Amino acid sequence: MTQKIIRLSKLDKFYGEFQALSQINLDIQTGEFFSLLGPSGCGKTTLLRAIAGFETLSSGSLHIDGVSMDGVPANKRPTNMVFQSYAIFPHMSVAENIAYGLKARKLPKAEIKASVAEAINMVGLEGFDDRASHALSGGQRQRVALARALVLKPRVLLLDEPLSALDKKLREQMQSELRRLQRAVGITFVLVTHDQEEALTMSDRIAVMFDGKIEQVASPQILYGKPSNRKVAAFIGMMNFLDAKVLTTSGDNVEVEVQSLGKLTLPLAQATGGLNGCNSVGVRPEMLTILMGSQTSEREIEAEVTEVYYYGDMTYYDVKLPAKEDPITVTMRNTAGREVLEVGAKARVGWSTSSLLLLK
């Protein structure tokens, strides 16, 4: 049985005239790794801070563990936060930082000591107890911030872009470590990030936000495979868009006129956000194939290569379709025997109706 640890309903947040959050309805399940994903300024951090208790709501309600958080200050909420800057206390050692919240709870000294040692172990900072915080690297500071929050055994751990300050290699290492940590402690994690790759690899579910609104809440696979609209589709991974016009619907099928591809019949299920207002067709670059020699595909279309990006394992082609001004992208794995085409070459692009999404 899954339980809702966080319930947000009709949540609004105004800064003067500016609406930072509008009509947010969201349930987060107990024990899941949940991500708030969106471009900067979309309100994801504001939402996280509202859950933590650092922002007051203009209207709407917020329940954590079934208790209304209306008027409950941050220090009384069952949440703890890992700040973007980590907010490590500079006048305290690693151990003192981690013990901070336990001391605030006025626990006995021996208990604090044991919990701190356990937390230091958990994040792999053995031997760093007495290290001054200014003598720590970015990754170590991150671990201290994690340990400091997790040692309090919160119901929900809030993470505000915790990996954005780290270099690429360390970031990838911390991603898998965070995921492992979350499984080990079983605490609900709510992560704010603008990095779609980070959200996809780490999360159980993701909420995509634009302009203070939640556009879609789904698992990574659904978000990537069945985005509910063009905005989400463009933000998560790469997506080619073709203009489309809905002609008729009959039973479970819909007839559409698609730019360059012509008249098609698609199953209604491929209109992932509903048929209302659909005006384009989306197709992922890896769903298209550049056909070689005698290769065939369900459908194919003639195109001209306008740009080639060679990545070693992959090649990204920009190809121009007839009757479409902007080129679309096709990504091909460089398997044995596959030649890399040159700019200006004619190419047969293979596609299938099942990989098309009807989007608004």
Place this chain on the structure above:
Amino acid sequence: MADFQKWRRSESAQGLFLISPTLGFALLLLAVPLIMVVALSFWTQDYLTLDRTFTTANYQTAWTEPMYQYLMARSLKISIFVTAVTVLVAYPVAYFISFHVAPKRKAMWIFLITIPFWTSYLMRIFLWKVILGYNGVINGTLTGLGIIDEPLSFILYNQNAVVITLAHAWIPFAILPIFVALERVDRSLIEAAEDLGDSGLRRFFRVTLPLSMPGVIAATIIVFIPTIGDYVTPRLVGGPNGLMISNMIELQFKKANNAPLGAALAISAMGIVTFFALVFLWMNRKYVRGPS
């Protein structure tokens, strides 16, 4: 010669050249007089002539004579008191400006705090005399309201008056370093403290105050060092019981005609100030570095 040419064009030579007017000024008007005072303190006044044989007799008198000990202790007591009052009053003001004034208004608030400096310090002392005096503003108001029958006499010409006048004069100097230190406190640290379960008062004492200690210590040094040797305030509002060591130093140099003893008292006072300044600096270093 080539070396000299090279040195002349070096950065350190240019630096020395740039500071030379100030350096000359400081040497002439600070170092030379100081050396003279030190020399004087080891000599003896023999009515109208100076006996230039080396002696530590002046220091023995300065450190053993009860009257000088008493005056030195009183100076210390008054300046500690002034420093405590000043810092305690300045801190909330600095805190308010840093945490509760909109960022674009902060500069204006700091500007407003400097307004007392538009009036000369001497004028402000005389104004305090008008406020605290026997027929002054406070007594006039209190008798007028019928709260007291006779004017209070314990508010002017004693140590209280010295403390009030000095604290008022030094508060702006204390507000500035504390304000700067508070501005440098990362606000996310205070949020982190709240997030980790601390109430407002507890996070102030566990995070904000320790992190602003460099400012508090700077304010303490700025106020303590000048007030311990203050001369004009005790002279004008201190009365006989409010006199401090500097007034005694003046007395020795002039009326008592014992400049060497005055010099020994002055150097002793400097030594004590230096000791306290070093203690404050050591404390500051401890807070700036954090735990090692």
